[in-house]
Amino acid sequence: MAFSQASGAAQGDSAKGPVTNLPLPRFVSLKTGEGNVRRGPSLSHRIDWVFTHRSMPLRITAEFGHWRRVEDNEGQGGWIHYSLLSGVRTVLVEANLAVLHTRPDENAPAVAKAEAGVIARLGACQAEWCEISADGGDGWVPKAALWGVEPDELRE
Incomplete structure (x- = not known):
């Protein structure tokens, strides 16, 4: 029993809020x-x-x-x-002129650029990329350019 609890904690179980x-x-x-x-x-x-x-x-x-x-x-x-x-869920663009791509690939066509400070709605996230939308535009941005999403967070 103790081994299973320690194993769960080692896998990154997060704390839970006492109210929610x-x-x-x-x-x-x-x-x-x-x-x-x-x-x-x-x-x-x-x-x-x-x-x-x-x-x-x-x-x-x-x-x-x-x-x-x-x-x-x-x-x-x-x-x-x-x-x-x-x-x-929203994110704050922290990178200046972050390039939004058509898909999560640095070589994919660019569809827009977002200035630092833009607040965008958060969509899907993969290991290193998230889809965001703001001001009628949307695209994929490197996760490292954003604040408001955990580095290891995945979303569909």
Whole structure:
């Protein structure tokens, strides 16, 4: 029994949130155009940050009641009410002028370029590539150019 548990842990079992039983950490997005980020998990705590970009990807690192501790791509964050978050997956393009390709292949035709800071909806992900869409365009981008997806994450 102990051997099987140790083996599972060695294979990278992630922690589960005590409220939702969902994996921690995990990515979500900001549902609204403005979200107050507080020092602690209640309305009585001071507002430290205000996220102002709808659909901005955020990483949940902890849960407490109706509150989620989140961080952005720069590691800034705090506690935000769960009603301000969405399960819709988005990513932030971090590479300047990231090339979007027709398929997950560096030699595939380019369909667009995305500037650093663009927020895009996340589609399928393979080992090194993810499909994203923004402003009516979509294509495949190297995963390393994005924030909001785990390096080993696969999506259909």
